[in-house]
Amino acid sequence: MADPLSRVFSALADPTRRDIVARLAVADATVNELAAPYDVTVQAVSKHLKVLEDAGLVSRSREAQRRPVHLEAEVFDLMTKWIERYRRQAEERYRRLDDVLRAMPDDPPPLEGKPS
Amino acid sequence: MADPLSRVFSALADPTRRDIVARLAVADATVNELAAPYDVTVQAVSKHLKVLEDAGLVSRSREAQRRPVHLEAEVFDLMTKWIERYRRQAEERYRRLDDVLRAMPDDPPPLEGKPS
DNA sequence: ATCGTTGTCAACCGTTCGGTTGCGGAAGAA
């Protein structure tokens, strides 16, 4: 799964990882702090962080023996751009469909096939 | 994986499924039409559509023996709402950090610990 | 009544995923 978009969507498909992102939006935190609220091992959370890091959503810097985790919010744009594109396209279709429906009663189009 | 947000993110984490969504944004299509460009079986595409349907991204109506697939774009809002929330929160943090940094040189704050 | 098309369901297979345990490295504290 090489492509960045898949990695980001996939990373956020997990509730625990979304919660981690939510908490990092408030403040940076260490792995142990992040792991505290969940009833899983620290290693499991470390794995989650690796997934988020590979997706570019998070960065880990070095600070003595602590590894403070920081949210990189720019990657969100990747998703919003993709989503907005097709949302708009779908809305555009609705708009055009409305036009067609409005035009219909006055101008019944032939249902393809040679006219008699 | 019960929660809707996980289902939507997970559904879009696959490149084939994102491509299907992209094509459905242009026009409704049948399963065979959708499967044509990919070198997988029709059954595989049918499975992908089930995933998209469970996520609420797509609906399948009945029309003779055809099952036209239709994009339901409203579900996108679920994601954009979630993303925007934390993107804004992160930006807010940056803004406050800037304020702190601007105030720093003039007002070096004590580094927590009883003041002498 | 039979045939061809369209699509789903079920069973299976290899891979990935989320979790565990166990170990080891890096760095401050004693």
Place this chain on the structure above:
DNA sequence: TTCTTCCGCAACCGAACGGTTGACAACGAT
């Protein structure tokens, strides 16, 4: 130095995922 804390890596396990093949239901066409 030795101890303790924080954390990542490797190996393993069960569940879920993406794909296949095979069978079958539904419907239009002949």
